[in-house]
Amino acid sequence: MKIIKEINQDILNSDICLIPTMGALHNGHLSLIEEGKKLGLLTMVSIFVNEKQFNEEEDFNSYPRPIEDDIKILQDLNIDYLFIPESNYIYSKNDFEIIDSGVLGKQYEGSSRPGHFDGVLTVVNRLFELIKPKVAIFGKKDAQQLFLIKEMVFKKRYEIEIIEGKTIRERSGLALSSRNLLLTDSGKEKATLLYTILKEVKKEFRDRRELYAFEVFSSKYPNIVIDYLEILNLETFSKPTEKTYEYIVLLAATIEGVRLVDNIEFKLEGA
Secondary structure, three states, X not given: OEEEOOOOHHHHOOOEEEEEEOOOOOHHHHHHHHHHHOOOOEEEEEEOOOHHHOOOHHHHHHOOOOHHHHHHHHHHHOOOEEEOOOHHHHOHHHOOOOOOOOOHHHOOHHHHOOOHHHHHHHHHHHHHHHHXXXXXXXXXXXHHHHHHHHHHHHHOOOOOEEEEEOOOEOOOOOEXXXXXXXXXXXXXXXXXXXXXXXXXXXXXXXXXXXXXXXXXXXXXXXXXXXXXXXXXXXXOOOOOOOOOOXXXXXXXXXXXXXXXXXXXXXXXXXX
Protein backbone atom coordinates (compact mmCIF):
# COMPACT_ATOMS: atom_id res chain seq x y z
CA MET A 1 0.00 0.00 0.00
CA LYS A 2 1.32 3.42 -0.98
CA ILE A 3 0.42 6.37 1.24
CA ILE A 4 0.17 9.55 -0.79
CA LYS A 5 -0.72 13.17 -0.10
CA GLU A 6 -0.99 14.32 -3.72
CA ILE A 7 -2.15 12.77 -6.98
CA ASN A 8 0.56 12.03 -9.53
CA GLN A 9 0.48 11.21 -13.25
CA ASP A 10 0.81 7.47 -12.65
CA ILE A 11 -2.52 7.53 -10.82
CA LEU A 12 -4.16 9.63 -13.53
CA ASN A 13 -3.02 7.05 -16.08
CA SER A 14 -4.58 4.21 -14.06
CA ASP A 15 -8.11 2.88 -13.66
CA ILE A 16 -8.97 3.71 -10.06
CA CYS A 17 -11.78 2.57 -7.79
CA LEU A 18 -12.16 5.28 -5.14
CA ILE A 19 -13.68 4.74 -1.70
CA PRO A 20 -13.89 8.20 -0.05
CA THR A 21 -13.98 8.21 3.77
CA MET A 22 -13.39 10.51 6.72
CA GLY A 23 -11.52 7.76 8.55
CA ALA A 24 -12.42 6.04 11.84
CA LEU A 25 -12.88 2.97 9.69
CA HIS A 26 -15.36 0.25 10.64
CA ASN A 27 -16.80 -2.87 9.03
CA GLY A 28 -19.12 -0.74 6.91
CA HIS A 29 -16.12 0.89 5.25
CA LEU A 30 -14.39 -2.46 4.96
CA SER A 31 -17.36 -3.91 3.09
CA LEU A 32 -17.08 -1.06 0.55
CA ILE A 33 -13.37 -1.72 0.14
CA GLU A 34 -13.89 -5.46 -0.35
CA GLU A 35 -16.53 -4.65 -2.97
CA GLY A 36 -14.05 -2.40 -4.74
CA LYS A 37 -11.30 -5.04 -4.74
CA LYS A 38 -13.55 -7.36 -6.75
CA LEU A 39 -13.57 -4.97 -9.71
CA GLY A 40 -10.04 -5.61 -10.94
CA LEU A 41 -9.08 -1.94 -10.66
CA LEU A 42 -6.49 -0.22 -8.49
CA THR A 43 -8.15 0.45 -5.16
CA MET A 44 -7.75 3.84 -3.47
CA VAL A 45 -9.16 4.82 -0.08
CA SER A 46 -9.14 8.51 0.80
CA ILE A 47 -9.22 9.79 4.37
CA PHE A 48 -10.09 13.47 4.68
CA VAL A 49 -12.16 15.04 7.45
CA ASN A 50 -13.87 17.73 5.42
CA GLU A 51 -14.43 20.83 7.52
CA LYS A 52 -16.80 22.32 4.95
CA GLN A 53 -19.52 19.77 5.72
CA PHE A 54 -19.56 20.45 9.47
CA ASN A 55 -21.91 23.08 10.83
CA GLU A 56 -20.22 23.44 14.20
CA GLU A 57 -16.52 23.73 14.96
CA GLU A 58 -16.97 21.56 18.05
CA ASP A 59 -18.44 18.75 15.92
CA PHE A 60 -15.52 19.00 13.50
CA ASN A 61 -12.94 19.01 16.27
CA SER A 62 -14.51 16.06 18.10
CA TYR A 63 -14.82 13.85 15.01
CA PRO A 64 -12.77 10.68 15.68
CA ARG A 65 -9.39 10.54 13.92
CA PRO A 66 -7.64 7.24 14.78
CA ILE A 67 -5.34 7.55 11.77
CA GLU A 68 -2.72 5.01 12.92
CA ASP A 69 -5.42 2.38 13.46
CA ASP A 70 -6.88 3.19 10.05
CA ILE A 71 -3.49 2.79 8.36
CA LYS A 72 -3.00 -0.62 9.97
CA ILE A 73 -6.47 -1.76 8.86
CA LEU A 74 -5.83 -0.68 5.27
CA GLN A 75 -2.38 -2.28 5.20
CA ASP A 76 -3.96 -5.58 6.20
CA LEU A 77 -6.52 -5.19 3.41
CA ASN A 78 -3.69 -4.70 0.91
CA ILE A 79 -5.25 -1.80 -0.98
CA ASP A 80 -3.16 -0.02 -3.60
CA TYR A 81 -3.32 3.59 -2.39
CA LEU A 82 -4.22 5.46 0.76
CA PHE A 83 -4.79 9.13 -0.07
CA ILE A 84 -4.44 11.43 2.95
CA PRO A 85 -4.44 14.96 1.53
CA GLU A 86 -3.96 18.22 3.37
CA SER A 87 -6.80 20.72 3.31
CA ASN A 88 -4.75 23.26 1.34
CA TYR A 89 -4.26 20.65 -1.39
CA ILE A 90 -7.95 19.81 -1.67
CA TYR A 91 -8.94 23.48 -1.46
CA SER A 92 -6.00 25.12 -3.16
CA LYS A 93 -6.12 28.94 -2.95
CA ASN A 94 -9.92 28.90 -3.20
CA ASP A 95 -9.49 27.83 -6.83
CA PHE A 96 -12.29 25.28 -6.70
CA GLU A 97 -16.00 25.07 -7.44
CA ILE A 98 -18.45 25.28 -4.57
CA ILE A 99 -21.30 22.92 -5.45
CA ASP A 100 -24.85 23.95 -4.63
CA SER A 101 -26.84 20.94 -3.45
CA GLY A 102 -30.09 22.52 -4.60
CA VAL A 103 -33.55 22.27 -3.09
CA LEU A 104 -33.14 18.69 -1.87
CA GLY A 105 -29.85 19.60 -0.22
CA LYS A 106 -31.71 22.02 2.03
CA GLN A 107 -34.31 19.47 3.16
CA TYR A 108 -34.23 16.74 5.80
CA GLU A 109 -30.57 16.46 6.87
CA GLY A 110 -29.82 19.67 4.98
CA SER A 111 -32.51 21.54 6.90
CA SER A 112 -30.92 20.73 10.25
CA ARG A 113 -27.37 21.18 8.95
CA PRO A 114 -27.43 24.16 6.58
CA GLY A 115 -24.70 23.96 3.98
CA HIS A 116 -23.79 20.39 4.92
CA PHE A 117 -24.52 18.88 1.52
CA ASP A 118 -22.89 21.80 -0.29
CA GLY A 119 -19.74 20.85 1.62
CA VAL A 120 -20.15 17.14 0.86
CA LEU A 121 -20.67 17.67 -2.86
CA THR A 122 -17.85 20.21 -3.04
CA VAL A 123 -15.28 17.81 -1.58
CA VAL A 124 -16.53 14.82 -3.58
CA ASN A 125 -16.32 16.92 -6.74
CA ARG A 126 -12.75 17.92 -5.83
CA LEU A 127 -11.80 14.26 -5.30
CA PHE A 128 -13.30 13.38 -8.67
CA GLU A 129 -11.43 16.25 -10.36
CA LEU A 130 -8.11 15.31 -8.76
CA ILE A 131 -8.26 11.50 -9.04
CA LYS A 132 -10.50 10.97 -12.07
CA PRO A 133 -11.66 7.55 -10.82
CA LYS A 134 -13.40 5.06 -13.04
CA VAL A 135 -15.58 3.87 -10.15
CA ALA A 136 -16.49 5.36 -6.75
CA ILE A 137 -18.24 3.50 -3.95
CA PHE A 138 -20.47 5.07 -1.30
CA GLY A 139 -22.54 3.51 1.49
CA LYS A 140 -26.33 3.53 1.43
CA LYS A 141 -26.59 4.49 5.12
CA ASP A 142 -26.21 8.15 4.12
CA ALA A 143 -29.02 7.83 1.58
CA GLN A 144 -29.67 11.51 0.93
CA GLN A 145 -25.96 12.12 0.41
CA LEU A 146 -25.76 9.21 -2.01
CA PHE A 147 -28.74 10.47 -4.01
CA LEU A 148 -27.22 13.96 -4.30
CA ILE A 149 -23.83 12.59 -5.37
CA LYS A 150 -25.45 10.51 -8.10
CA GLU A 151 -27.41 13.57 -9.19
CA MET A 152 -24.20 15.64 -9.37
CA VAL A 153 -22.42 12.96 -11.41
CA PHE A 154 -25.33 12.94 -13.87
CA LYS A 155 -25.49 16.73 -14.17
CA LYS A 156 -21.74 17.07 -14.68
CA ARG A 157 -21.69 14.15 -17.10
CA TYR A 158 -18.86 12.47 -15.25
CA GLU A 159 -17.96 9.09 -16.69
CA ILE A 160 -17.78 7.64 -13.20
CA GLU A 161 -19.73 4.58 -12.14
CA ILE A 162 -21.25 5.01 -8.68
CA ILE A 163 -21.64 1.77 -6.76
CA GLU A 164 -23.93 1.67 -3.73
CA GLY A 165 -22.66 -0.32 -0.75
CA LYS A 166 -25.23 -1.84 1.58
CA THR A 167 -25.63 -0.66 5.16
CA ILE A 168 -23.77 -2.88 7.62
CA ARG A 169 -25.37 -3.34 11.04
CA GLU A 170 -24.45 -4.76 14.39
CA ARG A 171 -26.50 -7.71 15.65
CA SER A 172 -28.59 -5.20 17.57
CA GLY A 173 -29.56 -3.52 14.30
CA LEU A 174 -27.47 -0.40 14.94
CA ALA A 175 -26.03 0.86 11.66
CA LEU A 176 -22.24 1.10 11.77
CA SER A 177 -21.01 4.68 11.85
CA SER A 178 -17.79 6.40 12.84
CA ARG A 179 -19.89 8.56 15.17
CA ASN A 180 -20.81 5.46 17.20
CA LEU A 181 -17.34 5.78 18.75
CA LEU A 182 -18.58 8.90 20.54
CA LEU A 183 -21.39 7.00 22.31
CA THR A 184 -21.21 5.33 25.71
CA ASP A 185 -22.41 1.73 26.04
CA SER A 186 -25.71 3.10 27.31
CA GLY A 187 -25.92 5.45 24.35
CA LYS A 188 -25.27 2.63 21.89
CA GLU A 189 -28.07 0.65 23.49
CA LYS A 190 -30.45 3.59 23.03
CA ALA A 191 -29.25 4.00 19.44
CA THR A 192 -30.53 0.54 18.57
CA LEU A 193 -34.02 2.06 18.83
CA LEU A 194 -33.44 3.85 15.52
CA TYR A 195 -33.65 0.60 13.60
CA THR A 196 -36.62 -0.46 15.72
CA ILE A 197 -38.45 2.71 14.70
CA LEU A 198 -37.59 2.22 11.03
CA LYS A 199 -38.92 -1.33 11.03
CA GLU A 200 -42.06 -0.19 12.80
CA VAL A 201 -42.66 2.55 10.23
CA LYS A 202 -42.13 0.05 7.42
CA LYS A 203 -44.63 -2.40 8.93
CA GLU A 204 -47.26 0.23 9.72
CA PHE A 205 -47.04 1.80 6.29
CA ARG A 206 -47.40 -1.56 4.59
CA ASP A 207 -50.38 -2.40 6.77
CA ARG A 208 -52.14 0.96 6.85
CA ARG A 209 -50.63 2.84 3.88
CA GLU A 210 -49.83 5.82 6.08
CA LEU A 211 -47.05 7.09 8.30
CA TYR A 212 -47.50 7.35 12.04
CA ALA A 213 -47.63 10.92 13.29
CA PHE A 214 -44.20 12.21 14.27
CA GLU A 215 -45.46 12.82 17.81
CA VAL A 216 -46.25 9.12 18.25
CA PHE A 217 -42.60 8.15 17.99
CA SER A 218 -41.38 11.11 20.01
CA SER A 219 -43.61 10.07 22.92
CA LYS A 220 -43.01 6.35 22.47
CA TYR A 221 -39.21 6.67 22.51
CA PRO A 222 -38.45 9.52 24.94
CA ASN A 223 -34.80 8.46 25.36
CA ILE A 224 -33.88 9.77 21.93
CA VAL A 225 -34.43 13.16 20.34
CA ILE A 226 -35.89 12.61 16.89
CA ASP A 227 -35.07 15.37 14.42
CA TYR A 228 -37.00 14.11 11.41
CA LEU A 229 -38.81 11.01 10.24
CA GLU A 230 -39.79 11.02 6.58
CA ILE A 231 -41.04 8.51 4.05
CA LEU A 232 -40.11 9.25 0.44
CA ASN A 233 -40.15 7.85 -3.06
CA LEU A 234 -36.82 6.01 -3.29
CA GLU A 235 -36.35 6.77 -6.97
CA THR A 236 -36.99 10.51 -6.81
CA PHE A 237 -36.43 11.39 -3.12
CA SER A 238 -39.70 13.30 -3.24
CA LYS A 239 -43.02 12.77 -1.48
CA PRO A 240 -44.61 9.48 -2.54
CA THR A 241 -47.65 9.32 -4.77
CA GLU A 242 -50.23 6.63 -5.45
CA LYS A 243 -47.90 5.31 -8.16
CA THR A 244 -44.88 4.98 -5.88
CA TYR A 245 -43.57 1.42 -5.69
CA GLU A 246 -40.21 1.74 -3.90
CA TYR A 247 -39.97 3.70 -0.65
CA ILE A 248 -37.29 4.88 1.73
CA VAL A 249 -37.79 5.98 5.33
CA LEU A 250 -35.29 8.58 6.58
CA LEU A 251 -34.57 9.07 10.27
CA ALA A 252 -32.23 11.37 12.17
CA ALA A 253 -31.92 11.55 15.94
CA THR A 254 -29.58 12.81 18.64
CA ILE A 255 -28.35 10.56 21.45
CA GLU A 256 -25.89 11.81 24.09
CA GLY A 257 -25.32 14.85 21.87
CA VAL A 258 -24.31 12.64 18.93
CA ARG A 259 -26.26 12.99 15.69
CA LEU A 260 -27.10 9.70 13.97
CA VAL A 261 -28.90 8.98 10.69
CA ASP A 262 -30.38 5.77 9.35
CA ASN A 263 -32.85 4.59 6.76
CA ILE A 264 -34.75 1.58 5.50
CA GLU A 265 -35.97 0.75 2.01
CA PHE A 266 -38.98 -1.32 1.02
CA LYS A 267 -41.36 -2.06 -1.79
CA LEU A 268 -45.13 -1.86 -1.53
CA GLU A 269 -46.83 -5.06 -2.55
CA GLY A 270 -49.36 -4.63 -5.31
CA ALA A 271 -48.37 -1.04 -6.09
